[in-house]
Amino acid sequence: MSSSAPTSPPPSSQTYLLTHPTPHTLLITLNRPSSMNALPHSAHWDLSALLTWYDASPTLRVAIITGAGTKAFCAGQDLLELRQLRDAPPPTPAEAAQRRHPRSGFAGLSRREGRKPVIAAVNGVALGGGFEICLNCDMTIASPTATFGLPEALRGIYAGAGGLPRLIRTVGLQVASEIALTGRTLNAQEAKELRLINHISRTPESLVEEAVELAKQVAKISPDAAIVTRAGLRQAWETASVERAYQITQERFGEALIGGENAKEGLRAFAEKREPRWLPSKL
Structure with a gap:
């Protein structure tokens, strides 16, 4: 294991x-x-x-x-x-x-x-x-x-x-x-x-x-981004209105994702030209 x-x-x-x-x-x-x-x-x-x-x-x-x-x-x-x-x-x-x-x-x-x-x-x-x-x-x-x-x-x-x-x-x-x-x-x-x-x-x-x-x-992707991206995809699949599906995902996850440690780490890793060191998701 x-x-x-x-x-x-x-x-x-x-x-x-x-x-x-x-x-x-x-x-x-x-x-x-x-x-x-x-x-x-x-x-x-x-x-x-x-x-x-x-x-x-x-x-x-x-x-x-x-x-x-x-x-x-x-x-x-x-x-x-x-x-x-x-x-x-x-x-x-x-x-x-x-x-x-x-x-x-x-x-x-x-x-x-x-x-x-x-x-x-x-x-x-x-x-x-x-x-x-x-x-x-x-x-x-x-x-x-x-x-x-x-x-x-x-x-x-x-x-x-x-x-x-x-x-x-x-x-x-x-x-x-x-x-x-x-x-x-x-x-x-x-x-x-x-x-x-x-x-x-x-x-x-x-x-x-x-x-x-x-x-x-x-x-390999951010654990936070995986959860939010998946939620956005499935919300669009389940919801009749495309715009409403976007709103639901944004309201639920938008601020938490951008303010989270993994978003900060992803940007740092990009600037430092290295692989990101992701943390377990708190979303």
């Missing part, structure tokens, strides 16, 4: 593995390869708690999420668990609440607002909730073997984890309708042409390495 690892331990879970492949970077690996990394209900709450911890960790600046194995990033909800629960006695109110998604959505990501960026490294199948994770991540790199789709309507349900409005914002009504109303699968090249992903990795094996290289670029 690098010296930039957080000082407090992360929440533990059987759902994921955690590593720090490079300073200031958290790699989250969904660890249910025998189930195509499909997630049980408890996993959504575990991952939501993990991402809350990540946002609050002073030394972490960027996270990557990927799947264990070579077949699947995440195949959505664990349907075997759903079948078992339907045959079980009615749940208590506490159990029923636990079976719903947290406010941050599927895997704690599909509706997450958060403070810091998350990069999806899609190593295989990303279906249903797995695709909805990607639709709300800040950047996505896909293996050449990756596939994407929302097959829920084929099963008599719908993509209800926040992916539909995000899909529309990215590709428009007509293309989103074709994807969601037919349940068809997109390959990596189709996803890239539709701007659903940023890059296709050179090989399946180099996927995580390339995601880490992208994370390094993000980690």
Whole structure:
């Protein structure tokens, strides 16, 4: 583990593995390869708690999420668990609440607002909730073997984890309708042409390495600027008015960013022709 690892331990879970492949970077690996990394209900709450911890960790600046194995990033909800629960006695109110998604959505990501960026490294199948994770991540790199789709309507349900409005914002009504109303699968090249992903990795094996290289670029910028820039981008995505989106971000962060130590350090480093020595963000 690098010296930039957080000082407090992360929440533990059987759902994921955690590593720090490079300073200031958290790699989250969904660890249910025998189930195509499909997630049980408890996993959504575990991952939501993990991402809350990540946002609050002073030394972490960027996270990557990927799947264990070579077949699947995440195949959505664990349907075997759903079948078992339907045959079980009615749940208590506490159990029923636990079976719903947290406010941050599927895997704690599909509706997450958060403070810091998350990069999806899609190593295989990303279906249903797995695709909805990607639709709300800040950047996505896909293996050449990756596939994407929302097959829920084929099963008599719908993509209800926040992916539909995000899909529309990215590709428009007509293309989103074709994807969601037919349940068809997109390959990596189709996803890239539709701007659903940023890059296709050179090989399946180099996927995580390339995601880490992208994370390094993000980690090099000011931690304050990363938080504010990301907030401005997402505000524009969520808000109908471009001008109002600007105002919200400026009112929330403008003075705090310019008056902060990292802005001063960035200007000093520029004047002294050296790399900046960033401090953990206080925003």
